[in-house]
Amino acid sequence: GENVEQHPSTLSVQEGDSAVIKCTYSDSASNYFPWYKQELGKRPQLIIDIRSNVGEKKDQRIAVTLNKTAKHFSLHITETQPEDSAVYFCGGATNKLIFGTGTLLAVQP
Amino acid sequence: GAGVSQSPSNKVTEKGKDVELRCDPISGHTALYWYRQSLGQGLEFLIYFQGNSAPDKSGLPSDRFSAERTGGSVSTLTIQRTQQEDSAVYLCASSFAAGLPSYEQYFGPGTRLTVT
Numbered sequence: 037g038e039n040v041e042q043h044p045s046t047l048s049v050q051e052g053d054s055a056v057i058k059c060t061y062s063d064s065a066s067n068y069f070p071w072y073k074q075e076l077g078k079r080p081q082l083i084i085d086i087r088s089n090v091g092e093k094k095d096q097r098i099a100v101t102l103n104k105t106a107k108h109f110s111l112h113i114t115e116t117q118p119e120d121s122a123v124y125f126c127g128g129a130t131n132k133l134i135f136g137t138g139t140l141l142a143v144q145p
Numbered sequence: 146g147a148g149v150s151q152s153p154s155n156k157v158t159e160k161g162k163d164v165e166l167r168c169d170p171i172s173g174h175t176a177l178y179w180y181r182q183s184l185g186q187g188l189e190f191l192i193y194f195q196g197n198s199a200p201d202k203s204g205l206p207s208d209r210f211s212a213e214r215t216g217g218s219v220s221t222l223t224i225q226r227t228q229q230e231d232s233a234v235y236l237c238a239s240s241f242a243a244g245l246p247s248y249e250q251y252f253g254p255g256t257r258l259t260v261t
Binding site: 042070072079080081082085125131132133134135136137138 | 178180186187188190193201236238249250252253254255
């Protein structure tokens with residue numbers, strides 16, 4: 037079945053810097069890759085997603101890139117702000133959605 | 146409209162007792178997932194219901210765990226003979242999946258289970 041690995045587990049950046057979170061997946065049939073943000077004490081919420089027929093997608097300060105050959109995808113956050121501090125989960129899906137182990141992002145003011 | 150709801154929000158139980166956790170998905174959502182999130186850990190997949198298909202139970206950690214979804218709507222996750230390692234937040238999510246898990250999942254607030 038699908039397995040999704042996520043790195044790093046924790047990431048600390050200065051406000052205004054960029055943050056990059058990377059994920060790899062095992063099932064080459066995976067065709068959908070969402071990213072969820074979970075703020076402390078809250079439920080996860082979708083922030084961006086990408087499908088396998090697209091290499092890159094951008095939404096304001098966040099972007100996701102997908103390399104199907106290497107089976108990895110990344111989340112890029114530019115001009116980070118303190119409110120970006122949260123746990124971020126990547127997901128990979130074939131017939132069901134499996135999440136990575138999460139990255140705790142801390143943006144230092 | 147109403148989002149995904151879960152009950153109870155908190156449950157404290159003694160080791161060895163059975164517990165039932167309930168999830169009310171968004172009306173019309175055909176897909177429903179259960180995840181487990183231990184303190185500071187990721188989203189561990191437990192079980193996936195899609196329409197009238199047989200559920201994908203591949204994530205259930207032991208035969209003490211079971212789940213059902215009645216009438217394609219409400220779902221109940223049952224843990225029998227609870228153990229301390231079952232302590233976690235149990236999250237339910239639903240989506241309008243139309244056969245593929247490629248739609249946004251809406252999460253419930255979770256049930257925090259503590260086994261003493």
